[in-house]
Amino acid sequence: MDTMTVFDLSVTDALLSTTRAVRKRLDLDRPVPAEVINECLDLSQQAPTGSNRQGWAWLVVTDKDKRAALGEMYHRGAMAYLNQAEKDAAQMDDGGQTSRVIDSALYLADKLQDVPVHVIPCINVGLMPDNPPRAAWAGVMGSIMPAVWSFQLALRARGLGSVLTTLHLSQEKEAAALLGIPDDFMQVALLPVAYTMGTDFKPAKRPPIGDITHWEQW
Numbered sequence: 001m002d003t004m005t006v007f008d009l010s011v012t013d014a015l016l017s018t019t020r021a022v023r024k025r026l027d028l029d030r031p032v033p034a035e036v037i038n039e040c041l042d043l044s045q046q047a048p049t050g051s052n053r054q055g056w057a058w059l060v061v062t063d064k065d066k067r068a069a070l071g072e073m074y075h076r077g078a079m080a081y082l083n084q085a086e087k088d089a090a091q092m093d094d095g096g097q098t099s100r101v102i103d104s105a106l107y108l109a110d111k112l113q114d115v116p117v118h119v120i121p122c123i124n125v126g127l128m129p130d131n132p133p134r135a136a137w138a139g140v141m142g143s144i145m146p147a148v149w150s151f152q153l154a155l156r157a158r159g160l161g162s163v164l165t166t167l168h169l170s171q172e173k174e175a176a177a178l179l180g181i182p183d184d185f186m187q188v189a190l191l192p193v194a195y196t197m198g199t200d201f202k203p204a205k206r207p208p209i210g211d212i213t214h215w216e217q218w
Helices: 009-018 034-044 064-089 097-114 134-142 145-157 167-179
Strands: 056-061 117-124 160-162 185-187 191-195
Touching: 009 145, 034 056, 034 145, 056 064, 064 097, 064 117, 064 167, 117 145, 134 145, 145 160, 145 191, 167 185
Parallel strands: none
Antiparallel strands: 056 117, 117 185, 117 191, 160 191
16 A cells, blocks of 8 residues: 655645745854755755756855855846846835845845855756757756755755855856866856844745636636
8 A cells, every 4th residue: 555645734834935035134153064064965966857867066165265255256246236126126116025135135245255155056067059949948957946945945944044146157157267166067056055043934925826827828
């Protein structure tokens, strides 16, 4: 007879709905043990990947000088984008939610070097053709992003927070040179990781599901 694992839906749903993009509430002073990072990465390896290839690699950076260099690259990539985003947010009628996100992102741009752990997920693109079609990129991202989200969920369950950032990627080659990343691996994000100051995160305001869901036809 088949057995079925039954999950506590209240716990599972709380984890899924309160794993937030954490910036201002990252604890910059509390060390993060390497074994905790490894435990969360180990769990992330159960995520599905295209053709079951697991063509990913993870770079964990704790060295102070390297974090400072990555922070400077991130700041360079962030400021022009965030300054424009801040102006755009001022025109939006969303109760100030977008403005708060931009303010939080500007804070992170100034503090990234102080976050104790930087995690850079990478994916092997060595077999990708030149100028690949959109479908190919969908497959590449689909082979790494589920693992990234699993990693973030595992962090949340252990009292840590993170946020998926991509603003350092405008300096991707410089970051690759700093960290020795091979040419056939593409960086897809930078996740600052730390324990959180408090764990009382709440679901965010989102559009009603009926506004964004189409059944049978758009």
